[in-house]
Amino acid sequence: MAQTATAYRDEAPIAALLEGQPLFRGMSPELRATFAQAAQLQSLNKGSVLFLQDDEAEWFYLIISGWVKLFTETMDGDEAVIDMVSNGHLIGDSAILEDSIHSFGAAAVEPVKALRLPSSLLKQAITDDHKTALAMLGALSRHRKRQSREIESLTLQNASQRIGCFLLRLCDPNGQMPLELTLPYDKSLIAARLGMKSETFSRALNKLRKETTLSIKGSMVTVSDLDELSVYVCSACSNEFPCKDLHG
The missing domain is CATH 2.60.120.10 (Jelly Rolls)
Incomplete structure (x- = not known):
């Protein structure tokens, strides 16, 4: 090997x-x-x-x-x-x-x-x-609970919400606004991890930017309103942010 x-x-x-x-x-x-x-x-x-x-x-x-x-x-x-x-x-x-x-x-x-x-x-x-x-x-x-949560995400969330959910995993719920995040790895891998083609990821990311106040430049993400992002994401989820499955 x-x-x-x-x-x-x-x-x-x-x-x-x-x-x-x-x-x-x-x-x-x-x-x-x-x-x-x-x-x-x-x-x-x-x-x-x-x-x-x-x-x-x-x-x-x-x-x-x-x-x-x-x-x-x-x-x-x-x-x-x-x-x-x-x-x-x-x-x-x-x-x-x-x-x-x-x-x-x-x-x-x-x-x-x-x-x-x-x-x-x-x-x-x-x-x-x-x-x-x-x-x-x-x-x-x-591990099984985490898999069940991800199946729910794939079933109920649209592509933009899944990207938002991914970003929520990176957020400190007690952090001071605005939150400055760095994407942990390449966008192509993020897309693959979320079950999307690269072109679908790009379209969904643009939609997420338009429907929230997120700012994304390269690998840098600025979250100016965490409540806004969590409402947008969690409206299609059975749980609320901060969620143990997101951070566990």
């Missing part, structure tokens, strides 16, 4: 990173130390592949910094972006419940730091430790 990475080791910060994760927080210190000893911190270049769809799941990853694209391939060979994840996200862990085969691929879209952990240890921990098994079920439940 093609990947450009430099692995380095320092168990003290690794242990701290694991302790901050719900999956590892309830483990005994001894079990958490076992994961820390087996883990590797990696620096990944833009374009590096962490794993591909249908690869055997030897490792799972905790993203420390940077953005990682999760994707699948269609029967025609096209790529479908199913998620974009950054710091604090675990990826590839659920593969141990799916015949230890990855159901999607993952690749860095910018320089990324990630913690790589052996899947065999997690599988053994789930078998031996009920707290780890419950934590894994909790993680799967949160």
Whole structure:
């Protein structure tokens, strides 16, 4: 599997990173130390592949910094972006419940730091430790809720509202107006993440600008009225801003 990475080791910060994760927080210190000893911190270049769809799941990853694209391939060979994840996200862990085969691929879209952990240890921990098994079920439940929210968004929100919803995820609800945001990655990836073609994204973005007071110049976004944006977006949603699913 093609990947450009430099692995380095320092168990003290690794242990701290694991302790901050719900999956590892309830483990005994001894079990958490076992994961820390087996883990590797990696620096990944833009374009590096962490794993591909249908690869055997030897490792799972905790993203420390940077953005990682999760994707699948269609029967025609096209790529479908199913998620974009950054710091604090675990990826590839659920593969141990799916015949230890990855159901999607993952690749860095910018320089990324990630913690790589052996899947065999997690599988053994789930078998031996009920707290780890419950934590894994909790993680799967949160992921399912997030997927349900995204299905609702695709079904009920128009393209402009979906872009607005994406921008709301970047907003601090307690921030001082106007809010200055920087798009976290390329607009083409944002479009793919929201299930749009680039031309649809451009039209929807222009409509969003016309129907709200948003200002967008390149990768810089200015939100002058957060209430206005949230009303525009959340009118086609079963939840209200600030929404735990947007920020969780």
